[in-house]
Amino acid sequence: MRLVDILKDVKYTIVKGNIDVDVKGICYDSRNSKEGSLFVAIKGFKFDGADYINDAVEKGAIAVAVEHEVSIDKDITVIKVENARKSLAKIASNYYGDPSKQLFMIGVTGTNGKTSVTYMIKSILESQNNKVGLIGTIHNMIGDKVYPTERTTPESLDLQRYLRLMVDEGVKYVVMEVSSHSLALNRVDECKFDIAVFTNLTQDHLDFHKTMDEYANAKAKLFRMAKTACVINIDDDYSSFMIENSNAKVVTYGIKDYAYIMAKDIKNDIKGAKFTVQIEDIKSEIALKIPGLFSVYNSLAAISVAFILGIPLQSVKMALKDVKIKGRFEVLDLEVPYNVVIDYAHTPDGLENLMKAFGEYNTGKKILLFGCGGDRDKGKRPKMGEVAGKYADFVIITSDNPRSEEPIDIIREIEKGIKNTKCPYTIIEDRKEAIKYALSIAKDNDVVILAGKGHETYQVLKDKVIDFDERDIVREILNGDEKS
Ligand SMILES: CC(=O)N[C@H]1[C@@H](OP(=O)(O)OP(=O)(O)OC[C@H]2O[C@@H](n3ccc(=O)[nH]c3=O)[C@H](O)[C@@H]2O)O[C@H](CO)[C@@H](O)[C@@H]1O[C@H](C)C(=O)N[C@@H](C)C(=O)N[C@H](CCC(=O)O)C(=O)O
Ligand SMILES: Nc1ncnc2c1ncn2[C@@H]1O[C@H](COP(=O)(O)OP(=O)(O)OP(=O)(O)O)[C@@H](O)[C@H]1O
Ligand SMILES: N[C@H](CCC[C@H](N)C(=O)O)C(=O)O
Numbered sequence: 001m002r003l004v005d006i007l008k009d010v011k012y013t014i015v016k017g018n019i020d021v022d023v024k025g026i027c028y029d030s031r032n033s034k035e036g037s038l039f040v041a042i043k044g045f046k047f048d049g050a051d052y053i054n055d056a057v058e059k060g061a062i063a064v065a066v067e068h069e070v071s072i073d074k075d076i077t078v079i080k081v082e083n084a085r086k087s088l089a090k091i092a093s094n095y096y097g098d099p100s101k102q103l104f105m106i107g108v109t110g111t112n113g114k115t116s117v118t119y120m121i122k123s124i125l126e127s128q129n130n131k132v133g134l135i136g137t138i139h140n141m142i143g144d145k146v147y148p149t150e151r152t153t154p155e156s157l158d159l160q161r162y163l164r165l166m167v168d169e170g171v172k173y174v175v176m177e178v179s180s181h182s183l184a185l186n187r188v189d190e191c192k193f194d195i196a197v198f199t200n201l202t203q204d205h206l207d208f209h210k211t212m213d214e215y216a217n218a219k220a221k222l223f224r225m226a227k228t229a230c231v232i233n234i235d236d237d238y239s240s241f242m243i244e245n246s247n248a249k250v251v252t253y254g255i256k257d258y259a260y261i262m263a264k265d266i267k268n269d270i271k272g273a274k275f276t277v278q279i280e281d282i283k284s285e286i287a288l289k290i291p292g293l294f295s296v297y298n299s300l301a302a303i304s305v306a307f308i309l310g311i312p313l314q315s316v317k318m319a320l321k322d323v324k325i326k327g328r329f330e331v332l333d334l335e336v337p338y339n340v341v342i343d344y345a346h347t348p349d350g351l352e353n354l355m356k357a358f359g360e361y362n363t364g365k366k367i368l369l370f371g372c373g374g375d376r377d378k379g380k381r382p383k384m385g386e387v388a389g390k391y392a393d394f395v396i397i398t399s400d401n402p403r404s405e406e407p408i409d410i411i412r413e414i415e416k417g418i419k420n421t422k423c424p425y426t427i428i429e430d431r432k433e434a435i436k437y438a439l440s441i442a443k444d445n446d447v448v449i450l451a452g453k454g455h456e457t458y459q460v461l462k463d464k465v466i467d468f469d470e471r472d473i474v475r476e477i478l479n480g481d482e483k484s
C-alpha cells in the first residue's frame with residue numbers, strides 16, 4: 001500500500017525521503033519489522049521507540065514515523081507526527097481498510113464485569129445464528145476459533161488486524177472489552193462503536209490513571225464514541241457521569257432504583273442465580289449458572305444490548321442459561337466433601353461481590369486464598385485485605401503475579417488491611433504451598449476460594465513466567481501426585 005495512502009488524515013510533516021513508496025507492513029515494535037515495513041516509533045513509559053530505528057531498518061523498514069527530532073543517517077523516509085499512538089491508530093485503520101465500519105461494534109467497559117458481559121452478549125448473538133467476534137482478557141475469538149492474547153484490549157495495530165480478519169471471515173457483530181488503558185492510550189481511537197456498555201467504576205489501575213476522576217474520564221471516552229446506544233448500570237455511582245458523556249440513546253439497567261431494564265425476585269446459590277427480568281410490562285424468568293448479584297448485573301447489561309437489537313427475551317433466556325466462563329466463579333468438579341471455586345476477583349469491589357455471593361447460603365467455612373498483582377495499583381491491596389477479613393472465615397494471603405516486586409512486600413500491604421478485622425489469617429508466599437494448606441484445612445461443606453488468577457494458567461515472577469494452572473494444581477494435590 002502506498003505510504004501516502006496509509007497516511008490519509010494523519011497530521012505529519014516529511015522530515016526526509018519520499019512518501020510515494022510501497023509499504024508492505026506496519027510495526028510499532030522494531031523486533032517485528034520486516035522488508036518494506038513502516039516503523040512507528042512510540043515514546044513509551046519505559047522505552048523510546050526512536051532508540052530502535054536502526055534495529056527496525058536493519059530488519060527492512062523503509063519508512064519511520066517519529067514524534068520528536070531524531071538524526072537518522074539511513075536512506076529511508078522519515079515523517080514526524082504529533083502523537084505516535086494516535087497516528088498509529090489512524091495508520092492501522094487506513095492500512096486494514098477501516099474494518100470497524102463494516103462491523104456492528106459493541107464495546108464493554110467498567111472496572112469489573114467486562115469479560116463476563118462480553119461472553120453473555122456473544123452467546124445471545126450466536127443464538128440468532130450470527131458469527132461473532134470477541135476481543136478480551138481471556139483470549140480473542142472469531143466464532144469458535146480462539147486466538148491467544150496478552151492484553152484485554154490490544155494495541156490499535158493488532159486490534160485493526162483482528163477486525164479486518166473478522167470482516168473477511170464473515171463476522172457481523174464484534175463484542176469487545178474496552179479497558180481504560182486502551183481508551184487513554186488511543187488503542188480504540190479508530191473503532192466505530194455502535195453500542196457502549198458501562199458495568200461499574202470502582203478502584204483499580206490508579207497506578208496508571210492516578211485519580212478516580214482521570215479513570216472515569218478515560219472510560220467516558222467510549223460513551224462519546226458510541227453511535228447507536230449507551231447501556232448504563234444506573235445503580236453505579238458513576239452512572240450519571242457516563243450518561244452525561246453519552247452521545248446516543250441511553251438504556252439503563254439496574255436492581256436498586258428504577259431502571260428501564262430491571263431484575264426482581266433474585267435467588268442465589270452455588271449453582272447459580274435466578275431472577276425475573278422486567279422491561280416495562282414484559283417479564284421473564286432468567287436463570288444463570290454463574291452465582292452472585294454481580295452476575296445478575298452482568299446479565300442485565302447483556303439483556304439490554306439484546307433489547308436494543310430486538311432479540312426476543314425467550315431467545316435471551318435460552319442463551320444465558322448455560323453461559324459459563326473459565327476462571328469466573330468456576331466450581332471444580334472434585335470428589336471431596338467441600339467446594340473449590342476459582343475466580344478472577346482482583347479488586348476490592350470484585351472480591352466483595354464474590355464473597356457476598358457465598359454469604360447467603362454457604363453452611364461451612366469460607367476459606368479465602370488470594371494475593372495481588374505486582375506492578376499494579378498498590379492502593380487496592382490493604383482494601384482487599386480488609387474485604388477479605390470482613391467476609392471470609394479464614395484467609396491465606398499469598399502471591400498472585402508478583403512481577404518485578406518482592407512477593408512479601410505485596411503481602412505485607414494486604415496484611416495491613418486484614419489487621420483491621422478479627423478474621424484469622426496466615427501468610428504463605430508460595431501460591432502452590434498456600435493452595436496445599438487451604439485444601440488440608442477444608443472440612444465438609446466448607447468452600448475453598450482461590451481468587452485473583454481465574455483463567456490464568458501462568459504465574460508472572462520477577463525473572464520468569466511459570467506454568468501455573470490452579471485447576472491442575474488442586475487435582476494433583478488431592479491425588480497426592482503434585483509435582484514439586
Ligand atoms: C501501561 C501500558 O499499558 N503499557 C503498554 C505500552 O507500554 P509503553 O508505552 O510503556 O511501551 P514501552 O515498553 O515503553 O516501549 C515503547 C515503545 O518502544 C517499542 N520498542 C521497545 C523495545 C524494543 O526493542 N523495540 C521497540 O520498538 C515498543 O514496542 C513500544 O511501542 O505499550 C506496550 C506496547 O504495546 C504494551 O506492551 C504495554 O502494556 C504493558 C505490558 C501492560 O502491562 N499493560 C497493562 C497494564 C494493560 O494494558 N492492561 C489493560 C487493562 C487490563 C484489565 O484491567 O483488564 C489491557 O487492556 O490489557
Ligand atoms: N459486575 C461486577 N461487579 C463487581 N464484580 C464483578 C462483576 N462481574 C464480575 N465481578 C468479579 O470480578 C471478577 C472479574 O470479572 P470480569 O473478568 O468479568 O471483569 P473484567 O472487567 O473483565 O476484569 P479485567 O479488567 O481484569 O478484564 C470476577 O471474577 C468476579 O469476581
Ligand atoms: N492476576 C492478575 C489480575 C489482574 C490482571 C489485569 N486486570 C491487569 O491489571 O493486567 C494480576 O493482577 O496479576
Ligand SMILES: [Mg+2]
Binds near residue numbers: 114115136
Ligand atoms: Mg476482562
